[in-house]
Amino acid sequence: MRALVISDIHGSSQATEKALNYFEKLHCQSIFLLGDLLYHGPRNPLPGGHDPAGVAKLLNSFKDKIVAVRGNCDAEVDQMMLEFPCLSDSSMIYDNEMRLFMSHGHLFPPEFFLHYKAEAYFSGHTHIFTATQNQDGVYLLNPGSISLPKGGNPPTFGFYESGKFQVLHLDTGKVLAQIELKKE
Template sequence: MKLMFAADIHGSLTATQRLLAAFDASGATWLVLLGDLLYHGPRNPLPDEYQPAEVASQLNHYADRIIAVRGNCDSEVDQMLLEFPITAPWQQILLEKTRIFVTHGHLFSPASRPPLCHDDVLVYGHTHVPHAERVDDMVCFNPGSVALPKGGFPASYGVLEDKILRVVSMEASETIAQVAISH
């Protein structure tokens, strides 16, 4: 199963359209959204082509292929526009021998770990900075941000394919970082 991960859209229509085009081309089964979908948040600048209602409309076309979690900028009002659930603080995706714990990153992160087992995978957003590495006994993965990247990184998303998690640049479709999951 191929998965695509994206975080921190923050209401950018441009980023949403580019993400959905990449998803269509990827052949991924699921688009996993890591929160902060519609609102830009008070600490962030307005993203390129800020149109949260249109972002919701575009994402709703993929509602049956989206797994999502709530970010710190998401609200119950946002849920009213979306046709897929976003209010859970975390989700789990179970592979044959691996559990992927999906969260936004403001509640659970590498610094504040949920109770996970050896070789589980923690996938999170929130920082807008890509991260892909084994930390102690688990894999930590952040696809960066599709709309408001930080740390000098380009806009990016993540892909899980053939037991490899990759952070992919939206601009050049190049791998920025990668890490293997154990099983």
């Protein structure tokens, strides 16, 4: 399985277009959207290229390849613009024997996640990329944000390929972090 992993778009069509260009470059089969797709949120500034309708159009062109979860800035009105389900709070993806749990991160923190008995926890929400394994052996994977990165980070997205997760710089494609997931 090869998947583009994107979180915290916040309505930036400019950043969305850049990220989706990697779908073909990386020969992806799926896109994992980890929430906060169209709305920028009351505490965030407007991202560059703010155009929620444009983001919806770009994402809809990949509708058959998307698995999406709802973020804290996503609402029922967003579903009216999108041609794929985006209101589930979580999703479980199976890649061979690997169980990949997806959530935006605002409702299911990693501590809660242990009840799902999955090997990896994909989340967004913090706008800070992560590719690590915690003390319980769970892989914590966050692609960061393509439009409003925090912590002094550049805009980033993720790439998952059969047990390997990478965080890439949105503008250059340079790998900034990576981890290989091993089933214990």
